[in-house]
Amino acid sequence: MLTGKQKRYLRSLAHHLDPIFQVGKGGVNEHLIRHIEEALEVRELIKVTVLNNSGEDRDEVGQQLAEGAGAELVQVIGKIIVLYKESRDHKTIELP
Incomplete structure (x- = not known):
């Protein structure tokens, strides 16, 4: 579980990132979760966009x-979701 200070720090790091995944009409599925897990192992912090044609609630x-990938939900703002998971092999982010 992340503290408020850690979430603020991660939000500041994520500000300059571009979203690398999109959730559309198909919604959340195992294929998408597997790819997000792999991306989190390499990058630790990613953004995901929820498209307008997705009928699901962004939260x-x-x-x-977050539950499927075993990650922490840092932020949901507008149509952007920010996820964080500490990497086992490629650790680059030091939390305060």
Whole structure:
């Protein structure tokens, strides 16, 4: 579980990132979660965009992705979801 200070720090790091995944009409599925897990192992911090044609609630999508990938939900703002998971092999982010 992340503290408020850690979330603020991660949000500041994520500000300059571009989203690398999109959730569309298909919603959240195992294929998407597997790719997000792999990306989190390499990058630790990623952004995901929820497209307008997705009928699901953005907060629920964020929860599903975080639980499925074993990650922490840092932020859901607008259509952007920010996820963090500490990497085992490629650790680059030092939390305060």
